[in-house]
Amino acid sequence: MLRITLPLPKDVTPAPTTSRVAIIGGGFTGASLARLLAVNGQYGPDDIVVFESRAGLGGGLAYGTRNPSLRLNVAAHRMRAVPGDPQAFVHWLSASGRLDLDPDAVGDGGIYARRADFAAFMAEQIQPFLDRGSVRHVRERAERICRRHGRWQIEGDRGASVQSDIVVIATGHPPPTPPDLLSDSLGGDARLISDPLPSGALQAIGPDDKVLVVGAGLTALDAVGVLRAKGHCAEVTLLSRTGQLPQPQASGDFAPHGDFLIGVPNTALSLLERVRFALEEVTEAGLPWQSVFDALRHQGQAIWQALPLVEQRRVLRHLRRRFEAHRFRMSPQIAELVERERAAGRLRSRAGRIVAVRPGHADIVVDIATKPHGIVVRHAARWIIAATGPDHRNVIGSQSCLADMEGSGLLRNDPHGLGIACDEDSRAVARDGYPVEDLFIAGPLARGAFGELTGVPEIAAQAERIVQQVLAMRFATTRTITIRSL
Ligand SMILES: Cc1cc2nc3c(=O)[nH]c(=O)nc-3n(C[C@H](O)[C@H](O)[C@H](O)COP(=O)(O)OP(=O)(O)OC[C@H]3O[C@@H](n4cnc5c(N)ncnc54)[C@H](O)[C@@H]3O)c2cc1C
Structure with a gap:
């Protein structure tokens, strides 16, 4: 040039x-x-x-x-x-x-x-x-x-x-792009909703239809909120690799805690150690752990840019999932809904991955290899919503x-x-x-x-x-x- x-x-x-x-x-x-x-x-x-x-x-x-x-x-x-x-x-x-x-x-x-x-x-x-x-x-x-x-x-x-x-x-x-197995087995089947975000995407789901949501992040919880708001009352199962749902926001007002910019960490491991140390500090001080993740978010660009490419890759490979589960938190209204639904036994989360899909006449039957032992269980749902997020x-x-x-x-x-x-x-x-x-x-x-x-x-x-x-x-x-x- x-x-x-x-x-x-x-x-x-x-x-x-x-x-x-x-x-x-x-x-x-x-x-x-x-x-x-x-x-x-x-x-x-x-x-x-x-x-x-x-x-x-x-x-x-x-x-x-x-x-x-x-x-x-x-x-x-x-x-x-x-x-x-x-x-x-x-x-x-x-x-x-x-x-x-x-x-x-x-x-x-x-x-x-x-x-x-x-x-x-x-x-x-x-x-x-x-x-x-x-x-x-x-x-x-x-x-x-x-x-x-x-x-x-x-x-x-x-x-x-x-x-x-x-x-x-x-x-x-x-x-979003739904997982290959779902699109290969259910391509063209209206019972696979490959993007729950557009208005009206969940309109056809009847109040008593069982739903399997693939993904358990904020988009998946949005889908649950939209379904319940329109009178849906059947069981919803959230399937993800870890089975964990997003964390709630902390109540009260608090300042971000942790200065990661003094001697900015230049490896994924040193970053992890600094985060652990900051978490110990807030636990001792009786502050919410969310304050550490807020500090990480505010300083995130400088932290990221100080990491060499290979360490950025390590962060993505080893720390990203854990970071995102704590960084992208649910609103108190969604947290309340989740608690209520779980207590009523109408919302479940499962850790595992789909290994087989059979579109039946009424229900779609999926085999799920569950974590941690890989035991395969069969699950039937009328609808599958792919909530795996933007691709x-x-x-x-x-x-x-x-x-x-x-x-x-x-x-x-x-x-x-x-x-x-x-x-x-x-x-x-x-x-x-x-x-x-x-x-x-x-x-x-x-x-x-x-x-x-x-x-x-x-x-x-x-x-x-x-x-x-x-x-x-x-x-x-x-x-x-x-x-x-x-
Ligand atoms: C569901 C959801 C909820 C969120 N909630 C929060 C929140 O509460 N707080 C927060 O801080 N962040 C939140 N975020 C994060 C969000 O990424 C950012 O806040 C921000 O909205 C991103 O804006 P954007 O314009 O880049 O992207 P988008 O919101 O994706 O908008 C992109 C726009 O570009 C248009 N477009 C795309 N391609 C073309 C084209 N070829 N020609 C013309 N137009 C085109 C689309 O029509 C669209 O309107 C949320 C994200 C999502 C997806």
Whole structure:
């Protein structure tokens, strides 16, 4: 690759050189970026374009639901969605009257608002810029993104065609892929629900139908909540490798505990030792263990980036599952539901894996090799819900526009299979190993570079950093020409 940086002529006062930014995806990440650009840049009409097929911006897959039984997993005061105004969402909940309409939101340790309310909050944040025209919402899915005459050309699935100087990929979570055995045995069978997240996905399940959920994380518990809210009362079994359910949030207010940034651990083992030590400290002090995992989350990006690649791999192989079980915690409302359902014997969890599937006339019969001894038990259910979470390994393959860009050498998977490769400035890393100056990767897709980049506060902070870079390019006093051989 050859890069030539040329100064602009002296008599040219810095004026916007790159004007249009196209953001692909209008969930929380894309909407945050668009809003921050509009707030900070001197953008004209149509200079910030967001491709998003959903009607509103800001909700995305995570919050774009109308189902009132789906709540945030994190208390409102910890959402910190707006840089510079961390309590904006809490204030909005009161001022908008949403809290009065939803008194059940108040749980032990904070307000666990409805996801739909968070989406409404985000939509309100972006609305003034849509009204003014500085942000344009193209209600289409981006199908093709390519280079044309030094700019980007983005084509939507319903005919839109937009040229831009910068592209930010914020397409969020890829769809889940059910385990092979399930898709091979039940492909095309409506009794396999391969993604419980879209609205209405569980609609056909009758109140007395037995359900087997494959997966036991927060998505699986969401499915249980949605089923019970619609009057489902039959047995639900959650099947996972460990049989463990997510941990509950701690009650009361507490500060994160543990400083992992002094002499940042540079091996997975030393990280584990430091975490164990911090856990002993909080146990002695009578503080909740959650405080240690909150500290790990806050410092997660610096910890991750200090680890060499081989140690990052070890963390993923040996510590990830345990970390995630403590990091992604259930809201008090879901914790209560789980307790109630278990006590009534209507919710069970099992450790094991499916080894055979037989679609019968009424029920689907599965053989499960149970843990720890591998004893095979037979289980019959009317429905199987795959709640194994987004398939980040297949993020590029799941989108034609991303697959095209990979084909042209402009994108590649990150080395851990967590999303798309980017550098520490969030710039996509091309096939030749060099960053693409005007192509950014935002949100959970960039986790390979940052480690902890799933929750709202971390995404909002990354969006702010990307916006600073885009603005620096906009008012640049030099021009860089990149010649690649891809
Ligand atoms: C169910 C769920 C609940 C969560 N709850 C919490 C929580 O309580 N607290 C918290 O901090 N974090 C939570 N998270 C984490 C969540 O990842 C982030 O908070 C954040 O919402 C991610 O936003 P996103 O915009 O990157 O992704 P998404 O929410 O996945 O949105 C991506 C958007 O991009 C659009 N898109 C995709 N491809 C294209 C294309 N080719 N063209 C145009 N548009 C496209 C999609 O339509 C979608 O609207 C939750 C995640 C999920 C999945």
